[in-house]
Amino acid sequence: MMTTLSTIRGFWDPVLWMAAFIIVIVITCYIRSLGKEEYKRGTEQTMVFFSGNIPPKELISSSNIYWGFFKAMEKYYTCIRRFHTGMVNDYVYYFIVIVIVIIASLIIGGVLWM
Amino acid sequence: MIDIQFLTVVILISVGISTLVFKKNIIKIVMGIEIISSSINLFLISLGYREGSVAPIFTNAPSVKMVLPTPQALTLTNIVIDLAITALMLSLAVLIYNYYGTLSMKKWRLVERCS
Amino acid sequence: MEVGREMFIIEHLPALVIAIPLLAAFIAPLLKRFGKHAVSVWSILNLSIVECLVIVLGYRVIKDGIQSYAIGASIPSLLSPNGLPVRIILEVDAISSFMGLTSISIILLACIYSACFMKKYKSVERYYSLLLLMAAGIMGMAFTGDMFNMFVFLEVLSISSAGLIAFYAYKGEAIEAAFKYLVISSISALMVLFAIALLYGQYGLLNIAALGAAFRFTILDKIALALLVSAFVMKCGAVPLHMWVADAYGEAPAPISASLVVASQISLYALFRICFTLFGLLPAIQIIAWFIILFGLASMFVGVTMAMPQKDIKRLMAYHAISQTGYMLLGVGVGLAVINDINALNAFGIAAMEGGIFHIINHAMYKGLLFLVAGAIIYRTGTKNLNEMGGLGNRMPITAVLFLIGMLSITGLPPFNGFASKLIIYESVFLFNPILSVVAMIVSILTLASFVKVFYSAFTGQEQSKYKDVKEIPAIMLVPLLILAFLIILFGLFPGIILKLLVKPAVQALLDRAGYIGVVV
Numbered sequence: 015m016m017t018t019l020s021t022i023r024g025f026w027d028p029v030l031w032m033a034a035f036i037i038v039i040v041i042t043c044y045i046r047s048l049g050k051e052e053y054k055r056g057t058e059q060t061m062v063f064f065s066g067n068i069p070p071k072e073l074i075s076s077s078n079i080y081w082g083f084f085k086a087m088e089k090y091y092t093c094i095r096r097f098h099t100g101m102v103n104d105y106v107y108y109f110i111v112i113v114i115v116i117i118a119s120l121i122i123g124g125v126l127w128m
Numbered sequence: 129m130i131d132i133q134f135l136t137v138v139i140l141i142s143v144g145i146s147t148l149v150f151k152k153n154i155i156k157i158v159m160g161i162e163i164i165s166s167s168i169n170l171f172l173i174s175l176g177y178r179e180g181s182v183a184p185i186f187t188n189a190p191s192v193k194m195v196l197p198t199p200q201a202l203t204l205t206n207i208v209i210d211l212a213i214t215a216l217m218l219s220l221a222v223l224i225y226n227y228y229g230t231l232s233m234k235k236w237r238l239v240e241r242c243s
Numbered sequence: 244m245e246v247g248r249e250m251f252i253i254e255h256l257p258a259l260v261i262a263i264p265l266l267a268a269f270i271a272p273l274l275k276r277f278g279k280h281a282v283s284v285w286s287i288l289n290l291s292i293v294e295c296l297v298i299v300l301g302y303r304v305i306k307d308g309i310q311s312y313a314i315g316a317s318i319p320s321l322l323s324p325n326g327l328p329v330r331i332i333l334e335v336d337a338i339s340s341f342m343g344l345t346s347i348s349i350i351l352l353a354c355i356y357s358a359c360f361m362k363k364y365k366s367v368e369r370y371y372s373l374l375l376l377m378a379a380g381i382m383g384m385a386f387t388g389d390m391f392n393m394f395v396f397l398e399v400l401s402i403s404s405a406g407l408i409a410f411y412a413y414k415g416e417a418i419e420a421a422f423k424y425l426v427i428s429s430i431s432a433l434m435v436l437f438a439i440a441l442l443y444g445q446y447g448l449l450n451i452a453a454l455g456a457a458f459r460f461t462i463l464d465k466i467a468l469a470l471l472v473s474a475f476v477m478k479c480g481a482v483p484l485h486m487w488v489a490d491a492y493g494e495a496p497a498p499i500s501a502s503l504v505v506a507s508q509i510s511l512y513a514l515f516r517i518c519f520t521l522f523g524l525l526p527a528i529q530i531i532a533w534f535i536i537l538f539g540l541a542s543m544f545v546g547v548t549m550a551m552p553q554k555d556i557k558r559l560m561a562y563h564a565i566s567q568t569g570y571m572l573l574g575v576g577v578g579l580a581v582i583n584d585i586n587a588l589n590a591f592g593i594a595a596m597e598g599g600i601f602h603i604i605n606h607a608m609y610k611g612l613l614f615l616v617a618g619a620i621i622y623r624t625g626t627k628n629l630n631e632m633g634g635l636g637n638r639m640p641i642t643a644v645l646f647l648i649g650m651l652s653i654t655g656l657p658p659f660n661g662f663a664s665k666l667i668i669y670e671s672v673f674l675f676n677p678i679l680s681v682v683a684m685i686v687s688i689l690t691l692a693s694f695v696k697v698f699y700s701a702f703t704g705q706e707q708s709k710y711k712d713v714k715e716i717p718a719i720m721l722v723p724l725l726i727l728a729f730l731i732i733l734f735g736l737f738p739g740i741i742l743k744l745l746v747k748p749a750v751q752a753l754l755d756r757a758g759y760i761g762v763v764v
Contacts, residue, residue, distance in 0.1 A: 076700035
């Protein structure tokens with residue numbers, strides 16, 4: 015087929031995928047239509063579930079999103095932020111370190127290889 | 129026995145790089161880049177140098193030996209490029225000085241704006 | 244007469260592609276007296292001509308093989324009259340025309356976008372002049388076959404990019420980003436020059452092909468290789484040498500951020516050219532390959548994790564650019580690691596390289612689209628801060644849909660183009676080393692997470708009263724966005740054809756070291 019991309023062990027076809035996707039959507043819509051219809055509008059039944067609390071009115075800004083992730087990864091972030099100093103001196107310093115590491119490993123590796 | 133000009137090149141590059149790594153003043157950073165550039169020019173020129181030879185500009189050369197012309201062309205190109213880089217950097221330094229009122233990198237650096 | 248002119252153009256095609264933007268760049272400021280539109284029309288016209296020429300050149304490369312051109316020779320096809328190349332030689336094979344096509348398309352679309360985006364600024368003629376110079380630098384780096392010429396075009400590219408990054412000269416941050424970019428560029432370019440001098444001192448040659456044939460693999464060659472690799476890795480913005488990317492992409496005007504993506508990718512091309520063509524036979528090339536793979540892994544992971552907490556929309560996308568560069572380094576690095584092992588190369592090495600190279604064009608398109616959409620948001624709201632946005636989806640519905648296309652593509656969700664290239668990378672890298680593939684997939688999930696955050700805070704969420712009168716962006720700005728979105732969907736729907744037409748010849752050209760050298764020597 016025109017749209018098929020054959021990879022090492024299989025193939026990928028966006029048109030087939032879309033067909034499958036549409037079938038899944040239809041099934042999902044059917045299951046959703048089986049839901050209850052006799053709910054009461056304007057009561058708590060139609061409110062957003064916010065762990066039983068009243069949902070906040072003010073804007074949830076982007077900094078608030080994923081705070082749990084950042085809390086869990088706090089050690090990693092403090093460590094990685096130490097490298098991002100924003101000083102051009104440090105950028106040059108890392109460059110020199112990388113150059114020296116590559117030269118050293120090429121020379122050592124060259125001795126071991128031959 | 130290492131040639132003295134290559135030793136000079138290595139020393140000059142180290143001086144330039146240590147300026148870049150340790151000096152926070154941006155005029156000094158520009159100077160560090162200049163030093164590295166000049167040392168590479170020196171390296172190129174000394175690659176093409178032949179002792180007792182003449183410049184490669186004669187049609188009827190007085191001596192058979194000439195210095196290599198290509199490294200000189202490369203050096204000339206590098207000098208021109210270097211001029212452009214220096215001019216641009218110094219003009220940026222002027223703008224930075226106007227904006228922040230200081231040339232020391234420590235005082236005006238834009239720290240990573242993570243939340 | 245007509246036939247003669249056609250032949251003239253075809254004969255001088257590689258030189259014209261570089262010369263047209265270079266000359267047009269210096270004519271552009273003179274056109275200011277005819278109004279601002281004259282300058283932008285002039286730039287768009289010239290870039291379109293270059294685009295057409297690159298397509299013709301690419302067609303000829305696919306049909307007739309490598310195209311070469313000796314600058315200044317009376318017969319341009321006569322490369323080495325005495326067995327040694329004496330002139331600067333342009334050598335165009337499939338990978339360089341692939342890179343040239345990618346770059347010039349993105350720059351052309353960015354230029355069309357700028358016609359409206361930059362209208363309110365006074366000195367637009369300098370902007371277009373520098374943009375054309377940048378195009379000339381990129382095309383020069385892609386098509387040159389000469390080490391020193393590559394250095395010169397690298398510097399042309401650096402100087403013009405620095406000027407463009409500093410375009411918002413009234414902002415301190417932009418000047419600072421430009422200064423940092425210039426320091427980084429000049430130090431890496433000087434190291435490239437030092438490496439060239441080391442090679443010239445030993446072999447007396449500057450031509451890439453002739454150098455590749457003459458190698459003796461001394462210690463000095465290894466030092467030159469290390470300098471070249473680290474300089475180009477720094478220019479393409481891989482972790483841990485990536486810090487300038489966030490500053491430069493974040494502070495430049497939005498169309499320039501999109502063009503800087505392709506400017507970084509051309510350094511990636513230079514890196515691949517050096518590793519494959521120049522040093523392909525070096526026994527210790529596998530060490531370099533592992534370094535490239537490690538750079539790729541670090542870029543993917545650190546890039547995406549640093550992107551997640553960002554508040555500035557363009558800075559966030561800049562970190563994603565770093566992260567996506569990691570995929571290309573990973574794919575091509577795996578190919579380089581097995582270059583001397585023909586079985587492994589056929590089993591998964593070539594596929595990994597195809598994934599990496601395919602990702603280059605995909606990344607240029609969707610990252611270009613995302614940066615331009617970010618520019619559209621900034622154009623209408625005047626803020627880059629995600630915390631201050633909200634509810635723009637109702638006001639700018641087309642932009643929101645375009646952002647969604649770019650977002651789904653960068654996260655590698657089917658059926659968009661990012662998925663096709665990422666699938667090839669995952670599968671082939673899994674056969675090389677499963678851990679690398681797992682990291683790549685985790686990075687993809689984190690990418691989705693951080694773009695969901697952007698989509699939520701910019702387009703959905705509570706509507707802010709200060710953006711009540713925000714309208715959809717003007718039609719001329721929508722045109723490049725729609726073209727990019729169309730290309731993304733096209734590449735997503737027909738990945739097999741694109742792979743066969745564009746990517747496979749490029750990978751074969753990269754692997755065909757003898758063919759590249761044989762043209763000159």
